[in-house]
Amino acid sequence: MTTPTGPATTAASEAPGFVDPQVLLKIQSLELRARHVVEGFWSGLNRSPYHGFSVEFTEYRQYSPGDDPRYLDWKLYARSDRYYIKRFEDETNLRCLLLLDASRSMEFGSTGYTKFDYARTLAATFGYFLTTQRDAVGLARFSSEIDHYLPTRYRAGHWRRILVALESPCTGQTTDLAKPLEEVAERLNKRGMLVLISDLLAPLDKVELSLGCLAARGQEVLVFQLLDPAEMSFDFADPELFLDLETGRKLYIDPRSVRSQYLTRLQQHLDAVEQLCGRLGLTYRRMTTGDQLGDALGEFLRARLRSGDRKAEIRGRRG
């Protein structure tokens, strides 16, 4: 197994050759955008970071009557004069399920494109990256419930189906993380990686239980919280009627008078999300739609590294 080395991650964060998201999101084709980000990312790497993540795990166990003699290790017997059974853990490629929030709040955008545009480009980037590596990718698009579900697969035509699902417009209403995540947890029967891309602008009381459930089932969970720069700064000038995209509620707001209160509350919410992820052992990354997509890909790779390290650590403990 090739262990990824330091220079790879450093190169990722420096992100040479990345295109400004403003320019990137003007490209019509989702596949082209994804290819652009991934190829831009590769071009900046000195060493390939994407080999050898597949988990191969071997263990020896003393033979006991009833075991299949086909798995006896005769070389070890020659060396040790003991019967040992060779155990393999499936050497599978990574299984990664992309969870994409398609609720109405993702339709907000102040930079010429919406959070949803950015999020699906991000999802397509991850998907394209994994597909080129022959890893299995799946997609679950959700709002209050899952509207598209493509199981994790590596097979011809699957990438095309993922692109089609990503390209369909937002149809959902409110963000309700609890129900779709529970549904995903029920559907996943093998361990793998889960990448949640959402603005997470929803009450968090139920989400804690659902995310914990995924993590407890052996899933490596990455949470990308995606916000618009305008949501972070709230620098609107005039009093206006603000319309909630999800609920349709209207409020008369004077931004100058409520800005400080808004920023405080938002920060509290973001801190709560980060703490929640830390507590559950999930990898959390907050992004705005002005950030380079390559940075997110770097974060994704780092998480995979950590995942590999953790497995190696487990193996070391067992050894």
Add this chain to the structure above:
Amino acid sequence: MTWLAPLYLAGALAVAAPVLFHLWRRVPRGQRTFSTLMFLTPSPPRVTSLSKIEHWLLLALRALALALLALAFARPVLRVPATIPIAPDETEFVAILVDTSASLQQTGLWEQVEQKLNDRLKKLPESAVIGLFRFDDPWSTLVSFSEAESLGSAANRTLVQERLRELKPTWQGTRVGEGLVRTAQAVQEAQAGRTLPCPQRVWLVSDLQSGSDLAALREFDWPDDLPVEWITLQPKSRENAGLQLVAAAVDSADDRLRVRVSNAATSSRQQFKLIWGDAEATPCLEVTVPPGESRVVALPVAPTIEAGQSVLLTGDEQPFDNRLWLPVRQPRQCYVLYLGDDAADDPKGLRYYFERALAANPRYEVTVLTGNEPVLANSKPALVLATEASPAVQDLLPKLRASGTDVLLVGRSAEGLRSLLELCEFPDLRVEEAATDQYALWSQIDFESKWFAPFAEAQFADFSGIHFWKHRRVLGDLPPGTETLVRFDDGDPAVLQFAGTATVGKAWCFTSGWQPKDSQLSRSSKFVPLMWQVLETALGESSPSSSQIVGQPLRRTFNDEHDRSVVLPDGSEQPWPLTTGEFTTVSQPGRYRIAGVEPEEVIAVNLAPEESRTAPMPLEELEAAGIKLSTSAARPTVSVSPDQLRQQQLVELEERQQLWRWLLLGVLGLLILETVLAARRGANGAASNSEVAA
């Protein structure tokens, strides 16, 4: 004080309007969508000078004017201790509903209608308001209650009697249910707006034969206070036999018309004779039908065309339903073009079976043309059967297909079929002989397609008895829109349907022929009906019915806009309505001819079969439908509730007091005062502004 129309008091709420308009918070014009409002709290609106009330007096005056207006509309009444005597209202609504259906054509029935009604009308009090309605298949008003109320009592009666004299029984069916429901609705409409209800009743003048339709009554809640008096019409004789046309059975082997002779249970006779037309000299059949039963008999072939127009039942006392007009069986002319080399009498060929399958059918007269015969302008083939790609076919087939003709391709060899497909502009398809072990069977049949829909029933759906010794495989990408109607059990398509366009006709392809060398299809019982389905699918439409009942409109669709006319049974001629496509003046039985079409179309129109069921309907059926039947001719009483009585008293009191006039005067006064005050304030404001400016 009390109010006659207290609901209008709610109008006093309009007082709030000036205040609200004054204080109306200005909604910001701009609107911004935002991802979530969960971190935001609403900002309080800024108070401006607009939100303050400055002219209290004007506001009070306007509010008071609105309040007084609402009070005036509510019609205030000052209560007085003495009870006001209510003028008795003697008005009574009498709705006369006369049955004019075909069963009233029975001997001696219609004379009773006028006589019995005139007797009854004489006994009615002067105050009665009489409405006159008739029903058979549609219901109509002859004298409405509003018309009757506007006339005096005497004029009302005269008008009713005059309209009655003009009335004649028709040949339509009896929809007594609908007649009663709509009459009850007319009475209820007449009662609407009255504080105290008047007595009301319906006189139903009908023979109420058992064939009457009561369906409409089941969905109507008959009012309790509307009694129905049935003025009985008794025919002189209860004996009646009727004659109806029986629809031809699907599996009937011959082309003979069948009629049903039914005899009433109250009859004493059972021997009847059918004769052609009017002439006693041309007997047709003798039938024995016991009372209460019916018999279906097949008519023999009529001696002449004139005699065959109708058949008359003799030996019955009631003649109104004894004549049956017979439809004209005009087989539809159609042409099929055969393109191939088979001789007409060669039992090894495809043509031999195809021609015989399409021979002799009462609905169609099929002429099979061959490629050698010239195709005439008026004999455009509905379907082309092509089996060989001979030079003549190569020339003709693309032209026919381009002219929109449907094509049936049956190849006797792989090469032959490929050439035919190529001629039909499917050059990408390859054909090869399939390697069949012994025989193949049809296995996946699309029973939803037009061809196989008649075989969808379980008893007809078994095609497994037909063996196909040889078949061909069509390879390559099928054109879009192609459907596989049948597949062989080895998965190869057996029948393909290529979609047509607006100009190019459809094409079907049999990958195995029906001749004995290829299969057993031509010798199976499925072959003939299948070929007829093929032809009917190519023709595109089924022929319209040539027999219907009185009252049903004649419906035809013509592709051109030539003037056509309908010749009615009495010889008069009316133009065919081009815009609606249906001719509705079908009010008498007989033969209707649509002139201007080639060939001329004749439609036989007869009485509804229910009209022959003249036995009286049990009255329990009417009562079960919710009708309140009354046997006494006395004026019905009306129960008036204390509330209705009190309301009537209030109406009378209010008419005497008329307080609303004073209130309206008050409103006018207030408005004048408000105008003067507002003008003065405006003048003061302008003066102060000009001073400031100066």
